[in-house]
Amino acid sequence: MLEKKSTNIRKEEIVQAALEVVGRKGVRALTISAIAASAGMSEANIYRHFNGKDEIYSALADFIGSSVMGKAATIAGGSRRPLEKLETIFFSHIALITEHPGIPRFVFSDDIHLGHRILAETLALRIGNYIETITGVIAAGVSEGELKPGISPRETALTLLGMIQFTALRWTMSNASFDIRHEAEKLWANFLVLVR
Amino acid sequence: MLEKKSTNIRKEEIVQAALEVVGRKGVRALTISAIAASAGMSEANIYRHFNGKDEIYSALADFIGSSVMGKAATIAGGSRRPLEKLETIFFSHIALITEHPGIPRFVFSDDIHLGHRILAETLALRIGNYIETITGVIAAGVSEGELKPGISPRETALTLLGMIQFTALRWTMSNASFDIRHEAEKLWANFLVLVR
DNA sequence: ATATTATGTGAATGAATAATCACAAGAGGT
DNA sequence: ACCTCTTGTGATTATTCATTCACATAATAT
Numbered sequence: 031m032l033e034k035k036s037t038n039i040r041k042e043e044i045v046q047a048a049l050e051v052v053g054r055k056g057v058r059a060l061t062i063s064a065i066a067a068s069a070g071m072s073e074a075n076i077y078r079h080f081n082g083k084d085e086i087y088s089a090l091a092d093f094i095g096s097s098v099m100g101k102a103a104t105i106a107g108g109s110r111r112p113l114e115k116l117e118t119i120f121f122s123h124i125a126l127i128t129e130h131p132g133i134p135r136f137v138f139s140d141d142i143h144l145g146h147r148i149l150a151e152t153l154a155l156r157i158g159n160y161i162e163t164i165t166g167v168i169a170a171g172v173s174e175g176e177l178k179p180g181i182s183p184r185e186t187a188l189t190l191l192g193m194i195q196f197t198a199l200r201w202t203m204s205n206a207s208f209d210i211r212h213e214a215e216k217l218w219a220n221f222l223v224l225v226r
Numbered sequence: 227m228l229e230k231k232s233t234n235i236r237k238e239e240i241v242q243a244a245l246e247v248v249g250r251k252g253v254r255a256l257t258i259s260a261i262a263a264s265a266g267m268s269e270a271n272i273y274r275h276f277n278g279k280d281e282i283y284s285a286l287a288d289f290i291g292s293s294v295m296g297k298a299a300t301i302a303g304g305s306r307r308p309l310e311k312l313e314t315i316f317f318s319h320i321a322l323i324t325e326h327p328g329i330p331r332f333v334f335s336d337d338i339h340l341g342h343r344i345l346a347e348t349l350a351l352r353i354g355n356y357i358e359t360i361t362g363v364i365a366a367g368v369s370e371g372e373l374k375p376g377i378s379p380r381e382t383a384l385t386l387l388g389m390i391q392f393t394a395l396r397w398t399m400s401n402a403s404f405d406i407r408h409e410a411e412k413l414w415a416n417f418l419v420l421v422r
Numbered sequence: 423a424t425a426t427t428a429t430g431t432g433a434a435t436g437a438a439t440a441a442t443c444a445c446a447a448g449a450g451g452t
Numbered sequence: 453a454c455c456t457c458t459t460g461t462g463a464t465t466a467t468t469c470a471t472t473c474a475c476a477t478a479a480t481a482t
Binding site for chain 2: 140203220
């Protein structure tokens with residue numbers, strides 16, 4: 031028998047196990063059985079700490095939202111120059127995806143969008159905030175003369191995020207067959223040519 | 227009893243029904259039962275024309291690949307100016323997604339990437355060709371002076387595709403709650419500022 | 423020490439799903 | 453008209469999955 035721990039600790043373990051499963055096998059394979067195996071506990075014990083799968087989904091979304099997307103806001107609130115901030119956000123995001131492939135898989139899973147509308151709305155809201163954060167940094171870059179005038183901050187932010195998202199997609203799709211860091215560096219270099 | 231038709235016709239009907247199901251309910255809901263209901267035939271009849279679900283997936287991928295991604299190649303091979311070609315490809319792609327939301331859902335589904343490796347490789351190959359096609363057009367645009375020198379054709383192509391992909395994602399995720407065409411026009415206008 | 427509560431688990435249940443099968447019935451050739 | 457091949461279907465099977473339950477055991481309060 032597994033040693034006993036408080037339900038708070040077990041909840042965290044279960045959420046981490048779920049994230050690991052999504053990263054390795056995708057949202058489709060995020061079954062109670064798989065989570066239990068990854069967390070090293072029985073299936074029934076999962077239900078001791080969560081009322082059901084939906085509650086695990088919510089907890090996972092909360093974890094991703096608070097621990098991850100808050101990072102960009104912190105960087106954006108710092109005192110560096112706008113372009114430096116953008117660069118840091120960009121490479122942090124890429125590094126994060128590399129480390130936790132489950133994050134983009136979960137956030138952009140059509141199963142979540144279509145099967146858990148309330149959760150999808152929460153996630154859409156967080157993404158909206160993320161877009162606004164980056165938009166603000168780009169707008170500052172334009173005012174300060176680091177970025178060329180005439181560009182639209184919001185559309186440029188969407189372009190940057192699309193770049194990240196598409197790279198992550200190609201990477202997971204190709205079974206991590208290329209060096210995502212190297213690819214990201216080339217994309218960033220070109221982005222600089224485009225926006226300056 | 228349903229009227230009898232040749233297996234070729236039924237295959238097309240089944241593939242279209244499958245695409246419709248993916249567009250409406252996502253890859254997770256792409257069950258034999260759902261396909262049969264959408265195609266208006268019995269579940270057993272699906273197996274009369276396909277050996278199994280995997281074969282339906284392959285046929286769907288073939289349909290998407292040949293009928294859709296071939297379009298960009300046709301446009302790219304035309305005699306217009308590079309920037310005009312890019313614009314046409316961009317808006318064709320957006321229009322296509324609007325009409326068949328199942329296409330991006332299927333192509334970018336983690337269920338396909340992780341659960342059907344061979345299919346994922348085929349799709350990755352097609353996407354690679356698509357990227358190369360757009361890269362070629364951008365390179366021509368640079369040579370002809372329509373696009374500013376110094377930009378990297380491949381990375382700029384990836385940026386453009388990421389823009390499309392991210393827009394499609396936000397659109398399906400938000401339950402089609404904004405005017406994608408309008409959004410696409412703003413993105414294109416900004417893209418022009420970036421590349422010229 | 424004992425009672426109570428929290429945590430852990432194997433077994434069972436019911437629903438969904440992919441696939442198969444025996445049989446029905448139309449289409450086309452002879 | 454008869455035969456054969458193709459197409460269509462309801463019923464069935466085996467599997468997977470989410471969830472529940474009775475029972476075991478450790479921690480904590482009294």
